[in-house]
Amino acid sequence: MGNKFLIYLFALGFLTLSQAQKKKITLEEIWRGSFRTEYMDALRSMKNGEDYTILNYDRSSGTSSLDKYNYQTSEKLETIVASGGSVPYFSSYEFSGDESQIILATEIEPIFRHSRLGIYYVYDVATKNITKISDVKIQEPSLSPDGAKVAYVYDNNIYTLDIASKTTKQITSDGNKGTIINGITDWVYEEEFAFVRAFAWNSDGSKIAFLRFDETNVPHFSMDVFGENLYPFQYEFKYPKAGEENASVSLHMYDVASGNTSDVDLGDTYYIPRIKWKHNPNELSVQTINRHQNHLKMYTVDATNNAVSLLLEDTDAAYVDITDDLTFLDDDSFIWTSERDGYNHIYWYAKDGQLKNQVTKGPWDVTRYYGYDSKRKKIYYQSVENGSIKRDVYSISTNGKKKKRLSTKEGTNSAAFSADFSYFINTYSSATTPYEFSLHQAADGKLLKEIVNNSALLQKLAGYDMNPKEFSTIEINGNDLNMYIIKPSNFDPNKKYPLLMFQYSGPGSQRVSDRWLNGNDYWHQLLASEGYIIACVDGRGTGYKGRDFKKVTYMNLVKYETEDQIAAAKKLSELPFVDETRTGIWGWSYGGHMSTNCLLKGNDTFEMAIAVAPVTSWRFYDTIYTERFMRTPAENPSGYDDNSPFNYPELLKGKYLMVHGSGDDNVHVQNSMRMIEALVQANKDFDWAIYPDKNHGIYGGNTRLHLFSKMTKFVKENL
Secondary structure, eight states: OHHHHHHHHHHHHHHHHHHHHSBOOOHHHHHTTTTOOOOOTTOEEOTTSSEEEEEEEETTTTEEEEEEEETTTOOEEEEEEESBTTBOOOSEEEEOTTSSEEEEEEEEEEOSSSOEEEEEEEEETTTOOEEESOSSOBEEEEEOTTSSEEEEEETTEEEEEETTTTEEEEOOOOOBTTTEEESBOOHHHHHHTOOOBOEEEOTTSSEEEEEEEEOTTSOEEEEEEOOSSSSOEEEEEEOOBTTSOOOEEEEEEEETTTOOEEEEOOSSOOEEEEEEEOSSTTEEEEEEEOTTSOEEEEEEEETTTTEEEEEEEEEOSSOOOOOSOEEEOTTSOEEEEEOTTSSOEEEEEOTTSOEEEEOOOSSSOEEEEEEEETTTTEEEEEEOTTOTTOBEEEEEETTSOSOEEOOOSSSEEEEEEOTTSSEEEEEEEOSSSOOEEEEEETTTOOEEEEEEOOHHHHHHHTTBOOOOEEEEEEEETTEEEEEEEEOOTTOOTTSOEEEEEEOOOOTTOOOOOSSOOOHHHHHHHHHHHTTOEEEEEEOTTOSSSOHHHHHTTTTOTTHHHHHHHHHHHHHHHTSTTEEEEEEEEEEETHHHHHHHHHHHHTTTTOSEEEEESOOOOGGGSBHHHHHHHHOOTTTOHHHHHTTOGGGOGGGOOSEEEEEEETTOSSSOTHHHHHHHHHHHHTTOOOEEEEETTOOTTOOSTTHHHHHHHHHHHHHHHHO
């Protein structure tokens, strides 16, 4: 017994020593890329199904190359094009349908979340000739299927370039900043429907369908840009806040041969969130949705005469999500996803819109639709049927039979399939394994080859003080909520530790998932090494647990989510190793709204909160997002005001830090300014910081480092 005790003491001493010898993560390392993972950037399958392309960068030399690899061997076959000589450094690429031409993006300048300006070139694969599309910065260039022409947008108008003759033709002429936009989306469509290019070539390049936005009556928004000059200036754009007027959107058809543009009458359409051509070059699918976003219609437009016919409808008592899960098969029957049975599943419809089969069924959500293999009659998808915090890749026949799980590792799996669905490259990670890329047979998921892993990063992190996420569920308000906890280094269950909770909580989101770490996770590791318990709970309204769990927050954003976080904090405080007098919470954006609300409405539970770029009233946020979940302020005033924290600043008792970027085009700094004024008038003590000209991401140069240094100091001083 004595020997065993000595061995135990020796082992305990060794563990303590080894823990003490490990380095602590630093903020400088997190935000200067020391833990960056290796990826396979911009991977695209070639049409032959045997090869794929990857965009490779050499950071040391500042060069880029587009390289072709073979699926089976993973060996590089050739460099298709590389920067140097007449080819400038490029940061993205897009093939024409026949792969004869490639658009190369250079000198990219971001506008909003997805939109970019840039100088673009067309590279001819056979001749190696390079053609500059325009001498000025343009948006969204797109090659015709045969690679002969490229369409693009400049100053809100659509143009085409004939590559052989180098002649440019202007298709629209009424585009004007602040009034008319042709071929690209306005701010709110870009942010909430997640697309910028609002035009599309048909399958034979004879037509271009495009959207036109008239935002004349959309309220004007401006924000000061402080810059580095003597005088600041105002950046102005149209931003429709909840209940205000949106742009009037219309659909138009351009005939390439005649040069004529015609209008398509879609009736009293409010939003047009998607257009997509079928295989038939004369048939365009158009999705429309009403202002409440609970009644989606998909139409077929006959491009020969612009006749419109209804193809499909999808309704919901709350709202219908807009996705890209639409694929037209060779005969123009189509695959579609819907939550109509309570979970997101795959449906197969005939060409005329009649339902042929509900392909997937069960109490779980399909999370990605990958495509249809016409040769083997298989559909490929990703789902959470192996657990809501995990992702797996599956195949299934169109009749709903012969389902097969193709991924094997527990965690998060996603797939990039070859054009003919012979192979897929699986991207895998978990909370303990950084990204791994491997080649598999699509037929059975058999592993063919490991391609890229991040073993070097894993080896590097072995020398750091890292603490695992412990996944579990917690029963709160009648629901089993997903949760993880990170315990401090050298955790002692007999000690009391402060608790810092992290969440986002927005509709359909997920923060508790078995996947590799991001910047916030590394920061949480730093805090755990300093003696803090980190907890994250996905409450009601978050995603991947079915329609009802997600949509229970309809008309009352933040109410139930706040109740869940407060209840979770109280329950966690009952644990013997949690100091119930030192409970904090933090979040960004929606999560900032949440952390603010929790500190005020849970002022007997939380002693500290940090809110970064918070919403403080949904009246200040945009139409599409807010009205999807809340309807308009006129229809639902209490839903907007009962959970807006600047309406009850007197509830503040704990320590509060609020941070915002003055150049936030998404969640305007107005949100924080109104909260600040309310707290000042309530004579409440709090801390706040404004980052000049920084947008919703609050980054650039040393900005993130400074922000997280401030947050770390605030946590250490107040929790």
